Amino acid sequence: MIVLDQLTKTFTHHGQSATVLNSIDLEVDTGTVFAVVGPSGAGKTTLARCINLLEQPTSGRVVVGGQELTGLKESQLRSARRRIGTVFQASSVLSRRTAAGNVALPLECLGVTPAETKARVSELLDRVGLSHRSDHYPHQLSGGQRQRVGIARALALRPSVLLADEATSGLDPETTASIVDLLDELRRDLDLTILAITHDMSFVRNLADSVARLDHGKIVEQGDIVDLLTDPVSELGRGLLPSVDVPAGQPDRQLWRVLYRDAHAARDWIERLSRAIRVPVELQSAAVEVVNGVQIGQAVVSVAARNGLDIAGLLSEWGLEAIEVSDANSEKKVEVAA
Numbered sequence: 043m044i045v046l047d048q049l050t051k052t053f054t055h056h057g058q059s060a061t062v063l064n065s066i067d068l069e070v071d072t073g074t075v076f077a078v079v080g081p082s083g084a085g086k087t088t089l090a091r092c093i094n095l096l097e098q099p100t101s102g103r104v105v106v107g108g109q110e111l112t113g114l115k116e117s118q119l120r121s122a123r124r125r126i127g128t129v130f131q132a133s134s135v136l137s138r139r140t141a142a143g144n145v146a147l148p149l150e151c152l153g154v155t156p157a158e159t160k161a162r163v164s165e166l167l168d169r170v171g172l173s174h175r176s177d178h179y180p181h182q183l184s185g186g187q188r189q190r191v192g193i194a195r196a197l198a199l200r201p202s203v204l205l206a207d208e209a210t211s212g213l214d215p216e217t218t219a220s221i222v223d224l225l226d227e228l229r230r231d232l233d234l235t236i237l238a239i240t241h242d243m244s245f246v247r248n249l250a251d252s253v254a255r256l257d258h259g260k261i262v263e264q265g266d267i268v269d270l271l272t273d274p275v276s277e278l279g280r281g282l283l284p285s286v287d288v289p290a291g292q293p294d295r296q297l298w299r300v301l302y303r304d305a306h307a308a309r310d311w312i313e314r315l316s317r318a319i320r321v322p323v324e325l326q327s328a329a330v331e332v333v334n335g336v337q338i339g340q341a342v343v344s345v346a347a348r349n350g351l352d353i354a355g356l357l358s359e360w361g362l363e364a365i366e367v368s369d370a371n372s373e374k375k376v377e378v379a380a
């Protein structure tokens with residue numbers, strides 16, 4: 043478990059001080075995944091660096107696995123840090139070391155015997171599906187394989203907590219999905235607690251149990267992923283919806299964005315709507331995923347423009363939220379950047 047209690051970090055640079063983390067309270071239960079999203083400069087990386095005390099918090103407490111890390115002496119901290127593995131971007135693996143050499147590094151630094159190191163590296167590379175690439179250098183590996191090396195390296199000292207800082211940044215959607223699957227499998231098999239910093243909302247939907255949005259060093263919203271996704275007033279929930287392309291407007295047709303956020307939303311709403319308004323409803327684009335058993339997503343439909351159609355009213359009766367795409371104010375809310 044990770045507990046942050048009133049965590050604050052202020053940097054002072056050339057006599058100017060800036061509070062980058064401001065009274066952060068956060069709890070991540072053992073074996074769960076907590077994602078932190080937020081705009082660039084919000085303080086996400088600083089938050090991760092304060093959890094393993096690479097950055098000394100200005101005030102507040104960091105507790106990992108029941109042990110308060112803030113206030114430990116450097117020698118105690120070194121051993122406490124072994125319980126926290128860190129995965130960075132795929133590019134962070136060392137280019138001059140082979141896959142096996144990268145994974146061996148934390149073990150070598152600890153003075154583990156060569157025989158034990160060899161056995162552990164082979165077990166870890168097998169765990170991440172890279173046994174056949176142990177002698178390859180990073181430039182001979184794909185981005186996804188490099189990240190598997192990074193994950194194996196982070197697990198070398200058998201941590202109970204994994205910090206993942208933009209672990210899928212720069213990877214294509216398919217590779218991202220395979221890394222998400224690997225992290226999910228590892229979390230279950232090893233009972234890992236994961237705190238993941240990411241810009242990738244598909245990563246959050248597919249892996250996280252809870253999510254927080256950090257902005258200017260403060261948590262502005264946080265909660266259970268499904269609660270947020272199904273909460274009609276949650277900005278973070280809206281930002282997390284799978285995104286759809288909105289086609290260009292067509293003369294004499296209205297475009298509607300339809301949000302799926304209700305476990306009980308009607309699945310045959312296009313036919314129902316078409317019957318109710320007596321004009322064809324054309325599906326333009328859709329992105330719907332099942333998150334913890336709930337259908338979540340959005341679609342864009344077009345209908346022939348006619349006065350007096352209460353499309354939003356009809357759809358709300360069937361558990362769906364509809365926003366006319368030309369309505370700039372409502373659209374702004376949907377596009378909220380997480």
Ligand SMILES: Nc1ncnc2c1ncn2[C@@H]1O[C@H](COP(=O)(O)OP(=O)(O)OP(=O)(O)O)[C@@H](O)[C@H]1O
Binds near residue numbers: 081
């Ligand atoms: N060592 C430091 N000294 C002074 N300021 C720092 C230091 N490290 C980070 N900052 C500042 O803290 C703020 C937050 O940085 P941080 O890297 O945590 O943001 P972030 O949310 O991770 O951003 P990004 O998504 O772009 O990586 C930034 O304004 C940054 O310039």
